[in-house]
Amino acid sequence: MATVVIAIDESKFAQYAFRWYAEHLHKEEYKVVLLHALENLFMKDMMGPGRHEEFNIKAEKKAVALKELYTKLAQESQVNPEIRVERVDTKPEHAIVDIAHKENAKFIVTGTRGVGVIRRTVLGSTSDFIMHHARCPVVICNMD
Template sequence: MDTVEKKQRICVLAVDGSKHSDLALKWYTENVHKSGDKVLLTHCVDHRKHLTYGSVSMVPGNPDSITHAFAAEEKKAKELMEKYVADCKKLGLHDVDLVKVIGEPGDGIIKAAEEKKADMIITGCRGLGQIRRTMVGSVSDYILHHSHVPVFVCRH
């Protein structure tokens, strides 16, 4: 009898600490997850906000302000990922890896999915209105339009 080896599915789960990310993780676990899946918790650290002239972190006379802002952002990202690892364990997800991306979230998630040869991407959705989404963009819209693998956008 021939045995067919099942390919492990690689699932990128975009997380940002929002309730929408939490709900997307729960939805993935209840509706999509299969035994043997590898979950890649993917978080983007976007330092651009600290480099904008006039931002809080650009305090005149304090050359270390950007360094401190970056360090605080990295610490926050580490704590966030630790929280999601604990959440995954509680939900029964055991094959979980962390992927930290530096830069713009939409592009970073797409690149991580391509590099890791993901089979799907799961993300939450903040539910921005049409005008706000047009003005500031939407990470989930970006992912939907640029991904080469199936994308689950969890709206709640």
């Protein structure tokens, strides 16, 4: 069974990418992993004890909201995914590439915010990183 990893977050760009995948690429035999990599990098060290607990509560609420949102989108699109929100000790784009590799993904789907060349060059881009570092094909969905 081929695995497809779709990077998700709460943005309209990620939702568009999921819908585009469902309409254009999905096959019933695919194992679909909707993945949100929640950056946990140095959070414990950067925050005091109360702030870390606050971060955990917000993270858990975000995870529940994402799972609810994508469960609804999946039902509408007739896709039966595994929805994962994983805390990672690295940047999300690194985790997406690593997890896709571990899952032996056939391909990765991600959205893009469509930022300009200068901003992307200075700040970097999650989709650019995934495209250049993944060991499998990457589908980048742009709303424009």
